[in-house]
Amino acid sequence: METEPARMTAAEASALIQAKKMSCEELVGSCLARVGARDPIVKAWLSMDPGHVIRRARELDKLPSKGPLHGIPWGVKDVIDTADYPTTQNSPIYDGLKMGRDAAAVAVVRGAGALIMGKTDTVEFASSGRKALTTNPYNAAHTPGGSSSGSGAAVGDFQVQYAFGTQTGGSHIRPASFNGIYGMKPSWNRVSREGLRMASPTLDTIGWYGRSVEDLALVAEVFRIGRDAAPVSVKGLRVGLCRSPVWPRIEPGGELALTTAAKRLADAGAIVEDLDLPDAFNGLDEAHATIVQHEGGVSFLPEYINAGPMLAADLRARVENTAQITAERLLAAYALADRCRPMLDSLFGPDLDVILTPSSRGEAPVGLHTTGEDVFNRMWTLLHAPNIGIPACFAPSGLPVGVTLIAGRLTDARLLAIAAACAPAIDQEVEARKRRLWPV
Amino acid sequence: METEPARMTAAEASALIQAKKMSCEELVGSCLARVGARDPIVKAWLSMDPGHVIRRARELDKLPSKGPLHGIPWGVKDVIDTADYPTTQNSPIYDGLKMGRDAAAVAVVRGAGALIMGKTDTVEFASSGRKALTTNPYNAAHTPGGSSSGSGAAVGDFQVQYAFGTQTGGSHIRPASFNGIYGMKPSWNRVSREGLRMASPTLDTIGWYGRSVEDLALVAEVFRIGRDAAPVSVKGLRVGLCRSPVWPRIEPGGELALTTAAKRLADAGAIVEDLDLPDAFNGLDEAHATIVQHEGGVSFLPEYINAGPMLAADLRARVENTAQITAERLLAAYALADRCRPMLDSLFGPDLDVILTPSSRGEAPVGLHTTGEDVFNRMWTLLHAPNIGIPACFAPSGLPVGVTLIAGRLTDARLLAIAAACAPAIDQEVEARKRRLWPV
Numbered sequence: 001m002e003t004e005p006a007r008m009t010a011a012e013a014s015a016l017i018q019a020k021k022m023s024c025e026e027l028v029g030s031c032l033a034r035v036g037a038r039d040p041i042v043k044a045w046l047s048m049d050p051g052h053v054i055r056r057a058r059e060l061d062k063l064p065s066k067g068p069l070h071g072i073p074w075g076v077k078d079v080i081d082t083a084d085y086p087t088t089q090n091s092p093i094y095d096g097l098k099m100g101r102d103a104a105a106v107a108v109v110r111g112a113g114a115l116i117m118g119k120t121d122t123v124e125f126a127s128s129g130r131k132a133l134t135t136n137p138y139n140a141a142h143t144p145g146g147s148s149s150g151s152g153a154a155v156g157d158f159q160v161q162y163a164f165g166t167q168t169g170g171s172h173i174r175p176a177s178f179n180g181i182y183g184m185k186p187s188w189n190r191v192s193r194e195g196l197r198m199a200s201p202t203l204d205t206i207g208w209y210g211r212s213v214e215d216l217a218l219v220a221e222v223f224r225i226g227r228d229a230a231p232v233s234v235k236g237l238r239v240g241l242c243r244s245p246v247w248p249r250i251e252p253g254g255e256l257a258l259t260t261a262a263k264r265l266a267d268a269g270a271i272v273e274d275l276d277l278p279d280a281f282n283g284l285d286e287a288h289a290t291i292v293q294h295e296g297g298v299s300f301l302p303e304y305i306n307a308g309p310m311l312a313a314d315l316r317a318r319v320e321n322t323a324q325i326t327a328e329r330l331l332a333a334y335a336l337a338d339r340c341r342p343m344l345d346s347l348f349g350p351d352l353d354v355i356l357t358p359s360s361r362g363e364a365p366v367g368l369h370t371t372g373e374d375v376f377n378r379m380w381t382l383l384h385a386p387n388i389g390i391p392a393c394f395a396p397s398g399l400p401v402g403v404t405l406i407a408g409r410l411t412d413a414r415l416l417a418i419a420a421a422c423a424p425a426i427d428q429e430v431e432a433r434k435r436r437l438w439p440v
Numbered sequence: 441m442e443t444e445p446a447r448m449t450a451a452e453a454s455a456l457i458q459a460k461k462m463s464c465e466e467l468v469g470s471c472l473a474r475v476g477a478r479d480p481i482v483k484a485w486l487s488m489d490p491g492h493v494i495r496r497a498r499e500l501d502k503l504p505s506k507g508p509l510h511g512i513p514w515g516v517k518d519v520i521d522t523a524d525y526p527t528t529q530n531s532p533i534y535d536g537l538k539m540g541r542d543a544a545a546v547a548v549v550r551g552a553g554a555l556i557m558g559k560t561d562t563v564e565f566a567s568s569g570r571k572a573l574t575t576n577p578y579n580a581a582h583t584p585g586g587s588s589s590g591s592g593a594a595v596g597d598f599q600v601q602y603a604f605g606t607q608t609g610g611s612h613i614r615p616a617s618f619n620g621i622y623g624m625k626p627s628w629n630r631v632s633r634e635g636l637r638m639a640s641p642t643l644d645t646i647g648w649y650g651r652s653v654e655d656l657a658l659v660a661e662v663f664r665i666g667r668d669a670a671p672v673s674v675k676g677l678r679v680g681l682c683r684s685p686v687w688p689r690i691e692p693g694g695e696l697a698l699t700t701a702a703k704r705l706a707d708a709g710a711i712v713e714d715l716d717l718p719d720a721f722n723g724l725d726e727a728h729a730t731i732v733q734h735e736g737g738v739s740f741l742p743e744y745i746n747a748g749p750m751l752a753a754d755l756r757a758r759v760e761n762t763a764q765i766t767a768e769r770l771l772a773a774y775a776l777a778d779r780c781r782p783m784l785d786s787l788f789g790p791d792l793d794v795i796l797t798p799s800s801r802g803e804a805p806v807g808l809h810t811t812g813e814d815v816f817n818r819m820w821t822l823l824h825a826p827n828i829g830i831p832a833c834f835a836p837s838g839l840p841v842g843v844t845l846i847a848g849r850l851t852d853a854r855l856l857a858i859a860a861a862c863a864p865a866i867d868q869e870v871e872a873r874k875r876r877l878w879p880v
């Protein structure tokens with residue numbers, strides 16, 4: 001074998017497993033070796049049992065293939081229940097807690113043959129409190145982003161092919177940008193959130209990380225949202241360059257990623273034009289904040305009552321409604337989002353195939369006391385539209401930065417087809433990322 | 441003690457416990473005796489450990505009071521996780537499954553001192569498949585309704601003061617009607633659904649049963665939705681009598697309940713006038729069906745993949761989308777609901793305090809092969825408004841029938857105040873219900 005299995009994309013590894021040219025055990029052994037070498041620095045994992053993982057790989061090697069995910073190693077953000085590992089939410093309140101059943105999303109990929117490697121570190125409750133100990137694979141002095149810190153870093157560092165993340169503001173797409181990986185946030189509720197720690201049912205979304213659009217599509221297929229879209233050509237593709245209402249918050253790295261992606265798409269034949277969003281969208285950021293505050297007050301009431309002092313101050317504040325959010329303000333926030341969602345959908349048509357927008361302000365900031373900011377993601381989460389994060393370039397700092405492609409609600413399959421056409425143009429540093437991180 | 445503790449309302453029992461005139465152990469002992477006497481007929485429970493319950497009561501007797509719910513026995517519908525009892529969803533797929541943590545709603549009431557008695561029988565997954573074995577306390581040849589079958593029957597039969605139910609169509613309010621009890625379905629997501637089996641995140645709502653509006657309000661207070669509403673007088677209260685777009689489906693028992701409640705309210709000084717809903721509401725029933733089908737397809741994918749043949753045919757059909765629901769149709773259903781919700785809210789004001797509408801077609805039908813129909817509940821569930829079910833009368837069959845009071849979204853506290861004013865007028869058979877069911 002020329003390439004270490006851990007370096008492969010899921011699609012590459014899957015093709016070898018399906019052809020019986022590689023065993024699940026070989027693949028996961030390579031991933032475990034990578035974890036062993038890198039975990040002291042990257043610290044992506046909260047729990048992993050190599051013996052359990054290898055036994056499971058051997059079982060999968062004896063079974064008929066369950067499909068393209070068969071034997072492919074997965075990380076699971078530790079706010080998502082698994083039957084075989086504790087689900088701690090990175091909170092001392094739930095230290096060591098074992099749930100009896102896989103979360104719905106885990107059950108789906110496990111049922112499709114995925115090999116769950118372990119649980120990845122996360123911001124406490126994927127919301128607020130303890131940060132992950134995880135570092136950025138490209139520079140341990142920087143954050144990998146969050147709250148899906150460990151999932152983003154583990155996939156980015158070639159420790160595992162896939163990982164689940166979650167997004168309420170920008171917790172999935174931002175780590176994709178910071179770790180040089182692909183991330184899909186599907187349309188709202190196209191993936192069941194049962195067994196996920198809820199922070200805001202209007203916003204919470206489970207997504208997955210991979211190393212190519214093809215990787216993302218294999219998972220979407222299992223969730224039955226990846227089918228039936230015709231192939232797309234980048235030539236003539238109408239791309240709306242959307243700086244978004246929060247453009248003043250952009251940093252040089254984020255601007256570089258956006259302009260680089262736009263130029264490369266144009267060079268490949270896409271028609272890239274500036275896109276201005278309807279004025280109504282200007283209120284979505286505040287609406288997002290209102291909904292996070294209110295729904296967080298509902299979601300964290302159990303911990304507030306049963307373990308109040310252990311709960312982060314700003315989660316206690318959501319329960320206590322210190323922001324004094326009234327019913328009127330909450331209903332106005334819901335109504336604005338309800339109005340803007342179809343407006344977003346209707347932008348797509350003869351004049352627009354896809355929106356290109358920043359994934360993050362810039363590259364990963366220094367320090368583990370922050371996970372960066374979600375200003376460029378929040379609006380899209382509230383709009384329930386599918387997002388795909390794609391690596392765009394390295395910033396002068398040497399850290400990767402990505403961009404996001406967005407389409408209308410429930411057009412996940414179409415967005416995947418568009419991303420498959422765009423990614424070869426946008427992402428020209430695939431080999432550079434491998435060289436930077438491999439060998440250790 | 442003159443009254444057996446099990447017969448008391450929660451408010452009555454709570455007052456005695458707070459005054460130390462009754463112990464938690466005495467209360468729960470009385471409830472367990474009632475369960476022992478009646479369970480062979482009513483079959484409300486899927487799991488209960490009397491020794492565990494008594495030990496917990498003794499612990500609560502040693503603790504300082506945690507508030508009005510301290511020591512009050514609760515039943516939990518078995519689609520809601522509990523740390524101390526299995527959560528089977530009445531499905532052979534999850535037979536005996538123990539979860540590691542209480543669902544959010546259970547954690548809230550347990551944290552407020554509630555004594556969880558056990559898990560109550562339910563329609564499989566609160567959706568479709570196996571029915572509960574539970575019978576109607578008033579006539580074992582009839583259904584107690586569903587899917588919250590055991591919860592409704594256990595509270596109605598004086599086996600437990602409180603129980604959690606859930607509603608996606610009419611699974612909470614209909615059993616309230618069939619079992620002669622009070623039921624509150626709060627505004628959407630005012631109670632966290634984490635740890636609840638999801639069928640449809642747009643619709644699923646956790647509610648609770650009790651024996652008076654005061655009982656319901658004590659729970660609402662713990663969930664922080666029962667506060668701050670001024671007392672209401674029934675005199676001059678503007679009640680909108682809403683037969684709803686599905687009125688042709690009414691049965692004599694349901695019509696009797698509605699007209700009886702309306703007359704009694706008018707006799708008590710309320711201004712009861714017919715209320716016609718906006719025409720747009722006529723499409724809500726179909727929108728509800730579309731959303732149930734689509735979101736059920738997402739929710740039941742894990743079982744479809746991992747235990748397909750054990751899944752009910754119509755849940756498999758949701759996953760397979762045999763109804764051929766397109767993205768356009770789904771988005772149109774969401775859009776209609778988004779448009780109608782503020783329309784409902786805006787009906788309330790100087791001309792309307794509360795809507796009075798049927799809780800069920802009529803009294804509980806014969807047989808356990810059915811749980812009745814949710815035609816009179818579905819629209820209100822989709823509208824996310826708070827509903828309170830109140831017993832209205834006995835039908836000539838000897839079975840109880842209830843009615844529903846409805847207010848605008850997030851006005852749960854106001855609705856409770858209105859219901860407190862209306863219930864003494866509407867519900868004049870409290871003692872008759874006790875006489876009918878007690879002694880055995």
